[in-house]
Amino acid sequence: MNDQDYTAVFTVDQTPEEAFAAINNVRGWWTGEIEGSTDKSGAEFTYRYKDFHYSRQKITELIPGKKVVWRVVEASLNFVEDKTEWNGSEITFQISQQGDKTEVRFTHVGLVPEHECYNACSGAWGSYINGSLRSLITTGKGEPNQMRIGIIGAGNIGGTLARHLTRLGHLVSIANSRGPKSLTGLANEIGAKAVSVTEAGNAGEIVIIAIPTKAVVDLPKGLFANVSSDVIVVDTGNYHPELRDGRIEAIDRGMPDSRWVAQQIGRPVIKAFNTIFAKSLLEKGAPKGAPGRIALSVFGDSLDGKATVLRLIDDLGFDPVEGGNLDNSWRQQAGTPAYCQDLEAAALRHALEEAVHERIAEYRAAEEARIKKYMAAQKT
16 A cells, blocks of 8 residues: 555544445445445455446455455456556555544555546545445435546536536546647546547547537547447537637528537437536536525436436536427527526526527527627727
8 A cells, every 4th residue: 555545534423333334335335236245254246337347346354343445356447448457456444433433544555646547536436435435324325326428628618517527426538629638637637537539429428519519510420320329418509600600501590509419410419508607617506405506407309318417417516407308499599588697497497488489599699799798898
């Protein structure tokens, strides 16, 4: 064990024995398929998370109320080049009484910064240990909900989503048009993985497209051709014909911008995260039930896809609002009453209903005029 091994520490009011019992209830706090006994010395259990992660652990030490040690006998991490990085490493839980508190110290011995998976794996462990396991000990309910998320676009919205989603413990791969090297600093800072656009498109359960509308046609051809139909694609974009995107005839004729995006990539999309400024997304998330909690709406044709994105919005600290099918997503396009107003849920629903379809072009033009005025003021 050295000081570079990934370590997480927390304290709780519960007894060491209660902490010990929760640690051994691995299915209660670690997302994935787990087979075998997790609470008997000498036993082995396997962990599998879809096609991304497989590992087999042997319980080598089990001291009630004090210590748990697993040795990773075999592992295959399909999201890094060296799939065996976990092989031979040890996962330890040390439990100690600290006054009237119980301290739990987690260390993954052998998970060190020079490993490719360090950022993603340490971020995931941080969520599971400090979040899910701690919750299981203190409330009796864990929160094993990690997902693999690809983000295409590292600008204001894409970068902010990447920052928050890694904090929540999700395994985030982020890409932009300039290549992975341009994102190394951001990725290292937030615990994401810098990848190519193609790799982000194949990253996992959710792919978020956070790029200018005009850039959608420049995405790799067939980006999603071999991606499972279960993978959810989210479009966060807003069409700005005068400021940035140039004229797109189909959208100008009334097609919702996300419907156009879906046609270009040959894939259904969910519309979300386009009605909030990056600063609000970064700073204004709040716990569920908090007064004044901002709401975000979601549109799409897949009920399961929308349900997943709505849950993600809640986890990010915003009230989720179901908006309807994708053809109705014009209700939250640029300049509409619901657009970037930081509204609470009831007010957001009212604003969505208040939008008038015949005024789409007018809404957009007014928003572009506002942006132009803002940009001009910044130059003076």
